[in-house]
Amino acid sequence: MLMLFTTKRRHAARGWLSRCCALLFAALLISAVFPPGRAGAHAILEQATPAQDEQLQNSPPYVELLFNERLDSSAEHKVIVLDSSSRSVTNAKPERTEQGKGLKLALPALKDDHYTVSYNIISADGHPVSGAYVFTVGNPPPLPDSSSLDPHAQIGHEGHVSDTNKLTTMSFLFYAARIAYYAGLLIIAGLLFWGLQRGAAQTVRDAREAAIGFMGKFIVCATLAYVVLNLYNLTQGEPLSEWVRVLTQTTVGKLYAANLLLAFAALLLGGLSAPARLFWAAVALFVEAWNGHAAVYDPISYSVALDFVHLAAASVWAGGLLLLLLIWRKERPEAGRFAIVFSRWALFAFLALWLTGILSVLLFLPSLEYLFYTAWGKWLLAKVALSVLVMAAAFFIRLRLRKGSLPPGGLLRADFGLMAGIVLIVGVLTYQNPLPANQPLYYHEMGTDMHVTLQISPNAPGNNSILVKVWLPESIGQPKSTVLRLQPTERGDVGVIDVPLESFKDSEIYAFEGYVEAAYKANGPYLPFAGEWQAQVRVTDADGNELVRKTTFRIY
DSSP states (O other): OHHHHHHHHHHHHHHHHHHHHHHHHHHHHHHHHSOTTSTTOOOOEEEEESOTTOEESSOOSEEEEEESSOBOTTSOOEEEEEOTTSOBSOOOOOEEETTTTEEEEEOOOOOSEEEEEEEEEEBTTSOEEEEEEEEEESOOOOOOOTGGGOHHHHTTOOSOOOOTTSOOHHHHHHHHHHHHHHHHHHHHHHHHHHTTOTTOOHHHHHHHHHHHHHHHHHHHHHHHHHHHHHHHHHTTTSOTHHHHHHHHHSHHHHHHHHHHHHHHHGGGGGGSOHHHHHHHHHHHHHHHHHTSGGGGSSSHHHHHHHHHHHHHHHHHHHHHHHHHHHHHHHOHHHHHHHHHHHHHHHHHHHHHHHHHHHHHHHHHOSSGGGGGTSHHHHHHHHHHHHHHHHHHHHHHHHHHHHTTOOOOHHHHHHHHHHHHHHHHHHHHHTTSOSSOOOOOEEEEEOOSSOEEEEEEESOSSEEEEEEEEEEEETTTOSOSEEEEEEEETTOTTSOOEEEOOEEEOOSSOOOOTTEEEEEEEEEEEEEOSOEEEEEEEEEEOTTSOEEEEEEEEEEO
């Protein structure tokens, strides 16, 4: 019995040893087929066409991304290309290439601009991988920013802009002149447009001609004050000869000269034919549209045309409302008949005002949030509020007219008062800047384990100079690697942009006792569009520890 038991134990031990050897052989076989580290690897972007930071002369036909391993065949991989307005340039879907390792996205013809390529893919091992980079087509013009909308910068002056939030005697006169000029321009142009009314009663014609004669003299005085005060504001501290240079050699100055010529020509409107009057009104409104914010935006024909139609619609409403009030004071029955005609055209004018106003705001601002960032936006919101009240007054006026009753004088005066309020706001609004001013970013953070400085200038969409400085304790020494990552926080579909940093010897030494410095720089369009961005400075020290500092900032 003892021998039998011993024999069974030997056979069991041999079986256990055989199973261990088999398991060990299987493990060695798996290691040979799948080397260590393969199971934990993720797809890495090996090649991109166009490449990161590449500047092309012509529009590329496609974007192609090639990764180091196959992508998940069942997943939906995303590749988007954004322009400098952060709008996608195509709705096409990427196609798979290179036996499942690549993605190709066909592109339409691209204009000169900075373009952001963002990808979000699933690697064959099931891990999501995302990233982004920027390439450039042609020589893109700088995007409209606060400085491009500043008339001082447009004539080559800097440093004349005063605190617009502080009301002084000069600023009061300046805004009063602008308000008077805009009121005069809109009313006289509107009266001339109403001169096209067929079959107007003699009372209407008499009131209109008297108003045109008075407004012709008013527009001369208002334009003189407007131009003189604007030139004074633009040339503070400069000799009088600078006025001549501005008026003859700059676009802004030439438009002011045109304003003056048109104003003096307004004195002759009483003796001109209807087509000549219409021509004067069209030219005057066109000059004003060209002299506003619209002239800065592309396509300029579209932006100026929007502003022109907006001004023309405002003129029809303003001139007609004044004419209605004048007729109402002179002959009530005729005022009732004119009010019926006016209410119909005023409705069309207000629809045009709202439509062109909305389209202009969408053109001027990257998003509607910008309405809350500047005084321009707040004044515009106030204008919208008054416009809603005007619509309410117009509704009650039309309601009375449909019942065959004259609109009450108080309602007409209220409507005229609202118009005066809107003109006042426009006089202020047109000199406010719709875009906030970008300021260079200077971020510095101290810490026991690391000090970090990040500088970005001008800190605006497009090309920027970037400076990163890192100080680590002397006991640790220089960092093994430093990475700067930029990511738009408001666009969850856009990956991080890794900025290629180049180390350099810093000549501006800011010594911190017990720390050693490493300095890096970069230059390029790594902030390709406006919005809120997060910067991450990721430093790996000599011991392999990663230290991360983050800051959030907004560019306009």
